[in-house]
Amino acid sequence: MTALNAPRDKYNAVWIIFFILGLGTLLPWNFFMTGSAYFTSRLKDPVSATFDQSGNVTAAGGDTRNVLESKFNNVMTLCAMVPLLIFTCLNSFIHQRVSQKVRILGSLLVIFVVFLITAIVVKVNIEPMPFFCLTMIKIVFINSFGAVLQGSLFGLAGILPTTYTTPIMSGQGLAGTFAAFSMICALASGSALQDSAFGYFITACAVILLAIMSYFVLPKMEFFQYYIDSNASHPSADEENKMDLLKKEDSTEKRPAVSLTEDEAPPTVSVVNIFKKIWVMALSVCFIFTVTIGTFPAVTVDVKSTVADGGAWETYFIPVSCFLFFNLFDWAGRSLTAVCMWPGKDSMLLPIFAGLRIVFIPLFILCNVQPRYYLPTLFYHDAWYIIFMIFFAFSNGYLASLCMCYGPKKVAQHEAETAGAIMAFFLSLGLALGAAISFIFRSIC
Numbered sequence: 202m203t204a205l206n207a208p209r210d211k212y213n214a215v216w217i218i219f220f221i222l223g224l225g226t227l228l229p230w231n232f233f234m235t236g237s238a239y240f241t242s243r244l245k246d247p248v249s250a251t252f253d254q255s256g257n258v259t260a261a262g263g264d265t266r267n268v269l270e271s272k273f274n275n276v277m278t279l280c281a282m283v284p285l286l287i288f289t290c291l292n293s294f295i296h297q298r299v300s301q302k303v304r305i306l307g308s309l310l311v312i313f314v315v316f317l318i319t320a321i322v323v324k325v326n327i328e329p330m331p332f333f334c335l336t337m338i339k340i341v342f343i344n345s346f347g348a349v350l351q352g353s354l355f356g357l358a359g360i361l362p363t364t365y366t367t368p369i370m371s372g373q374g375l376a377g378t379f380a381a382f383s384m385i386c387a388l389a390s391g392s393a394l395q396d397s398a399f400g401y402f403i404t405a406c407a408v409i410l411l412a413i414m415s416y417f418v419l420p421k422m423e424f425f426q427y428y429i430d431s432n433a434s435h436p437s438a439d440e441e442n443k444m445d446l447l448k449k450e451d452s453t454e455k456r457p458a459v460s461l462t463e464d465e466a467p468p469t470v471s472v473v474n475i476f477k478k479i480w481v482m483a484l485s486v487c488f489i490f491t492v493t494i495g496t497f498p499a500v501t502v503d504v505k506s507t508v509a510d511g512g513a514w515e516t517y518f519i520p521v522s523c524f525l526f527f528n529l530f531d532w533a534g535r536s537l538t539a540v541c542m543w544p545g546k547d548s549m550l551l552p553i554f555a556g557l558r559i560v561f562i563p564l565f566i567l568c569n570v571q572p573r574y575y576l577p578t579l580f581y582h583d584a585w586y587i588i589f590m591i592f593f594a595f596s597n598g599y600l601a602s603l604c605m606c607y608g609p610k611k612v613a614q615h616e617a618e619t620a621g622a623i624m625a626f627f628l629s630l631g632l633a634l635g636a637a638i639s640f641i642f643r644s645i646c
Contacts, residue, residue, distance in 0.1 A: 226350050237277070374534070378532050457478070475616050501565055
């Protein structure tokens with residue numbers, strides 16, 4: 202049995218389902234991140250704050266926000282990325298002990314319940330400090346189970362041909378674009394912030410329900426079941442089938458082969474040995490997301506427009522230039538790997554390009570970030586910020602997607618799921634490191 206005998210993915214149904222599931226992995230986090238205006242509006246504390254002549258809330262240092270508001274983005278990112286890292290690491294070890302169905306379906310259900318609670322809380326009056334704590338607890342839950350979901354999906358995609366990692370990455374990119382567009386629509390509607398937020402989170406619930414239904418359909422796909430059955434047969438098939446199964450590979454790619462004689466034991470999966478084969482891809486994706494989360498949104502969200510003067514552009518500047526542009530071009534970069542995969546998986550250009558992204562840190566810090574304390578503003582005009590954001594987002598999506606596609610394809614077929622889980626762990630490690638250093642990057646502006 203070889204990949205040449207594999208059934209076709211009729212109507213690209215499996216590809217579409219993986220796209221929807223990818224959408225479900227990052228949609229929760231993006232809805233919390235792009236909905237920061239709603240959350241910070243619930244954190245205002247007029248009793249303990251002082252007011253300037255214009256009636257704005259003024260905190261120490263001239264910042265027109267209290268402590269909870271000013272630290273919300275940094276603490277939110279940290280509460281998201283640390284659990285993401287821990288649970289992605291756990292998933293690398295438990296994926297062989299806990300069934301795929303329990304991990305994926307259970308995670309989606311927990312995320313749905315948390316979003317339903319978030320929508321209900323919109324209508325409930327809660328004091329700023331309890332609301333802040335409750336929000337951070339929900340973020341911890343969403344990203345903990347989101348990590349298990351993400352790691353499980355990348356491991357699952359590692360069993361399928363290379364191109365089936367792309368829909369997960371592309372779906373994750375659309376998650377951010379969808380969230381940003383929803384926020385802009387909410388602003389344009391003119392509705393009260395509370396009403397807009399309620400509709401915003403109910404929309405998220407609907408998308409998560411769609412992901413749950415898609416997952417129920419997935420095992421019914423003949424194409425998907427073919428690869429799952431083939432992979433499951435590798436370590437324990439009848440001896441007469443082992444040789445054919447272990448030679449199975451995608452007709453367009455070459456993967457390390459494993460050969461067994463009748464007297465040999467089935468191949469064992471070693472996390473350390475797999476890491477030795479994929480460490481370049483793993484560290485590259487880690488660095489890519491360290492740079493990204495180190496600056497976005499902790500630094501980029503505080504850039505102020507120098508063109509707008511109290512008009513509509515001032516209202517839409519961050520929603521459009523920061524959130525929409527980042528997610529739109531990140532999505533474009535992730536989706537491009539469906540038709541173009543350059544550099545190749547063994548080329549050193551890929552880690553070099555990943556390393557060069559460090560230049561975006563000083564570029565954004567030297568934009569018009571306000572309030573600023575130490576460094577001057579060198580890139581004053583809005584156009585500089587927008588240009589940096591486009592290249593920053595596109596390179597993040599394209600390079601990260603390449604790394605995640607290549608990682609599981611540098612190992613033997615029976616090691617692919619573990620390799621996918623390891624890649625997901627290093628992706629999450631990059632997110633956590635970026636969240637930690639975002640405090641430093643924002644403080645030196």
